Amino acid sequence: MSFEVPIGPQHPIHVEPLMLRLKVDGELIVDVDVDVSYLHRGIEKGLEVRTYLQGLYLAERICGICNCAHSLCYCLNVEQLLGKEAPPRAKYLRVIVEELSRMHSHLLWLGHYFHTLGFETLFMYFWRDRERVMDMLELITGNRVTTAYNTIGGVRRDITPEAESKLRKALDYLEERMRYYDKVIDSEPTILARTQGVGLLKPEDAIKLGTVGPHLRASGVKHDVRLDDPYSGHDEIPFNVVTWDTCDCYGRVKVRMGEVRECISMIRYALDHLPSGDYRLKIPPFFKAPEGESLSRVEAPRGELVHYSISNGGTNPYRYKVRTPTLANILSVTYMLKSRGDYEVYIADVPPILGGIDPCICCTARVVITDEARKKRRILTLSDLERYSQEKGARRR
Amino acid sequence: MDEKEILQKIVERFGEKVLDAKVIGARRITVRVPPEAYKEVVSYVAHDLGLSFLSCLSGIDRGENLEVVAHIGYSICVLVRTSIPKDKPEIESITDVLPAASIYEREAHDLLGIVFKGHPNLKRIFLPEDWPKGVYPLRKDYAPSHPKPLRGGGGE
């Protein structure tokens, strides 16, 4: 007897639509089909009807959480087309804001992930500490989310000494909080039981399926765009690429916690060695880019983000292609959700495994359950699935 | 291996099948091949040269032709491109060489109308279910417009 499981659109916390058709046998998942169509807004065509500077504001809104990565990737792309490079001070300032944005994204994910496992308190703690990061972003860039900090040729604001000292204090506070969370996660038996051995993805499969980001690094593969294809002074700023070799959801949690610590040390280094000089090149708002093409890659919080553009000498791009990291990780979700041999996946494991890739799809998630034997269809909402997951967590305790 | 060595290896291996090959920036190489040699070159770059990661696969409308570009490589990115005619936009799928291509090929099929022969699951992926067939939004002859509003607006 097998069912197909649909996940509905209303998710109270973090709505990201994605259509999953799971074939289940009792509680065990046997087959998966993925459909990503609810969030398609037509942005690539929209960028073709805008000038390069207007397109920056649309590109930033491809994803609100990774907005810094998108705007940075776009600016690098256009700068490559123009044959220009941002001044050294701008590169370090870009790194500071990018790493702050990575911290806020990881803390958001960690809070949401523990919420799906049933730990409301950890969710509230993580989001409360995340507010310190949002305050720092607001102090430096002027906005909490959608910072509009990067511009073609540099950054839009300089950092004041007052902002710098507040930032250092916030980093000390966050470092101490991360040590506390490490202790909690490693000592809580329910978290370990729900994450260890769940959502296995071996390194060779991960590379074959085109996986990127912390998801890939949790399978032991040392790939990070900041290391392999440095883009904004990353060849000067020392950092460690955090990997974990357990290939499961526990590894994904540990990799992201480690990355938050690395962000803190990178920001401190950038503040200590901030070059002096201009923070912006003078580029007119309307310009014609020379003919050619350019490919820029950035390590967004979720993985490698690619922007590829072609110019035919006009004021608008001829073609602008964006490949977001979650699109690259979708195939690994289908692979991880299928039971094979001794590896069993239950319906209650869907939120932790799906959440493990940190989906940023911005669409309504829908999962359809069909019972083949009884020829019936059942529709569960994502909150129903999360309730299954939280109840499983409560039963274990 | 740096980008010049990779370029040299590709040109030596494929000879006249390579129509154009150049370095376009730091860690960026582009190679243009005819459609018959596309899968072979992708397989060589991915397996023999060891750049086993497919970063992306883009489709471009060039007026009379459609272009398919495969971006391969973690650190150095090799763009393998080929042109196919717009009135018969068919090309071989590379999913058996690089399984990650399955999702990008579905995207190119949905938005540009390129048919990938041998793809295991070439279905609609981004456009809504009621989108008219045969209309491809990323082609240059499509003018974008908002859908018609269902009501007057202005609130109650």
Next chain:
Amino acid sequence: MGLRGKLIRKCRARSPWILLFDTGACNACDIEVAACLTPRYDVERFGTLLRGSPRHADILVVTGPVTRQARDRLIRIYEQMPEPKFVVAAGTCATSGGAYWGCYNTYPGLDSVIPVHAYVSGCPVKPEAVLKALSILVEKIEKGEV
């Protein structure tokens, strides 16, 4: 109906349960509305709870420009909500289409699909603005103006 109506409106205004629906947003507005639940902004002190089902909700908070695919689901959710129901358009995208002008898959604003009672602008909205909008709406509900 006078005294009874007043009492019912007062009770309704003291516990407005909301449902958050994303019709294709970039997620910035969603996380800012979700931040209202967290200890710093704490929307629960106003009696507001975030529900998972439209049948339990009084106020529908919608973010994002409505994409073609999400339109039918939005209308279905709106119809499933029991009367009286109120709709808040959170963010510039829900108010007028926002940054997505010229994009072929989005509607020019939420009020071209369902009736709206309150608009909160911002790209993205600030949590304080959402709290203010909810408190103004709740005051109007209590007075019977909507």
